[in-house]
Structures are given as C-alpha cells and as structure tokens.
Amino acid sequence: LTRGVRARLESTKIPITSASWTTATTGRGPGEHGIYGFHEPVAGSYELTLKSARSNCAAPLWRLLTARGVPSFVFGVPLTYPPEPLLGTMVCGMLAPPASEYTWPPALAGELRARGFLPDLDPWLEEREPTVGEALAQLELRRELLPGLLARDDWRLAWIVFKELDVLSHFSYGLDFATHVEPLYV
Numbered sequence: 001l002t003r004g005v006r007a008r009l010e011s012t013k014i015p016i017t018s019a020s021w022t023t024a025t026t027g028r029g030p031g032e033h034g035i036y037g038f039h040e041p042v043a044g045s046y047e048l049t050l051k052s053a054r055s056n057c058a059a060p061l062w063r064l065l066t067a068r069g070v071p072s073f074v075f076g077v078p079l080t081y082p083p084e085p086l087l088g089t090m091v092c093g094m095l096a097p098p099a100s101e102y103t104w105p106p107a108l109a110g111e112l113r114a115r116g117f118l119p120d121l122d123p124w125l126e127e128r129e130p131t132v133g134e135a136l137a138q139l140e141l142r143r144e145l146l147p148g149l150l151a152r153d154d155w156r157l158a159w160i161v162f163k164e165l166d167v168l169s170h171f172s173y174g175l176d177f178a179t180h181v182e183p184l185y186v
Contacts, residue, residue: 017094017166018051021078025159026058033058035079038095050095053080062086062157071153075146076161081119088153093161094120117141122167129171132180135164139184 012019014030014037022028022035030036034057039048056079062072063084071088074080078094083104091112096102096119103109121130121138142162150158165184172180 018079021094021161022056022058022060025060025062025077025080026056027061028058051079052095053082053084053092055079062088062090062159065157070157071155072157072159073150073153073155074157074159075149076119076142076163077159078161078163088155088157089149091149092119094122094163096120112145115141115145117145121164122170130167132168132183135168136183139164 012023012030014020016037018035018038019030022033023030026033035051035055038051040051040055041047042049060080062074063086065072066085066087069087072086072090073088074086074090076091076093080090081092081096081100081102083090083092083102083106086104088104089108090104091108092102098113098118098120101109102119103112116137118138121135139162146160165181168181168184
C-alpha cells in the first residue's frame with residue numbers, strides 16, 4: 001500500500017451487533033462501554049428494555065470530534081438513539097423508533113418521515129418480518145437522500161451504515177438466498 005493502512009477486521013468477543021457497533025464507534029470493548037446485548041434490566045423490576053445510546057458508557061468518535069470543533073455526519077449507525085447534540089448531523093439507526101425524533105437536529109426527523117424513511121427496518125417491538133420489497137424501497141430511499149444530506153454540512157467524518165442486507169439475512173434462514181436477499185446486491 002502506498003497510502004492508508006490495512007488490518008485484519010475482527011468482531012468483538014461477543015459477536016453481536018450491539019456490542020460490535022458500539023466497539024467500532026468508541027474504540028472500547030464491551031467491558032468498557034457496557035453493551036453486551038440488546039436488552040438491559042429496568043431498575044427495581046424484572047422487566048427488560050432495549051439498550052440505547054444512553055446505555056453506552058464510552059464516548060463515540062463524533063462526540064470527541066464535536067468537543068474539538070470537528071463536524072460529523074452520522075447516518076444509520078446502530079445504537080445511536082436517542083440522538084445526541086453534535087456539530088453536524090445524526091440520523092439514528094437500529095433500535096430507533098420510527099415515530100420518534102431520531103435525528104440531530106430534531107426537525108430533520110419530520111422531513112425524513114415525510115419521505116417514508118424508516119430509521120430501523122427491523123421491527124423490534126412488532127411481531128412481523130420485513131419484506132424484500134420494504135428493504136429495497138428503504139435502500140433506494142437512502143440512495144436518494146444521502147447526497148442532499150451530505151451536502152448540508154461541511155463534515156470531516158461521515159459514518160454511514162446500510163443495514164438492509166443484514167436485516168433480511170436474519171429473516172432468510174431456510175429460504176432461497178438468491179430470491180430473498182440477492183436483489184439487495186444489485
């Protein structure tokens with residue numbers, strides 16, 4: 001390599017989305033950021049609730065950059081809901097409720113919702129599976145939205161996650177892969 005670096009990419013020792021993405025965004029392992037799964041106990045009860053950005057005990061990269069006056073663009077990153085004020089733009093990803101204010105600045109959520117955008121294709125609190133059609137529609141909408149959103153800010157970090165393939169793959173066990181998931185590769 002004449003420019004840049006390369007390294008072997010490994011997941012966390014707990015290879016689950018919530019722990020892995022939080023490790024990637026903070027540079028800290030689950031023992032330091034406190035994210036080991038998708039649920040956490042509700043204090044004083046036997047109930048569980050979904051993890052959120054508030055569950056993260058370590059600072060993600062965009063928070064550190066904001067503190068140094070460096071703008072960021074964060075889009076679709078799992079476990080970023082609720083959004084935090086940052087220098088730039090944040091559109092939360094996995095585990096963000098579609099009816100919430102899942103963006104920073106907050107007004108952006110209404111604009112995206114009006115276009116049919118869903119921050120998380122996987123309905124965590126519903127008893128249904130997303131369809132290939134829904135995934136393709138959301139993927140195309142992201143392709144349409146991103147150039148305009150990226151042009152709004154003078155960012156130095158852009159962290160963008162497309163999670164449609166991951167979501168559909170989880171619901172494709174035992175199905176014909178070529179029919180159910182392959183269209184997302186086009």
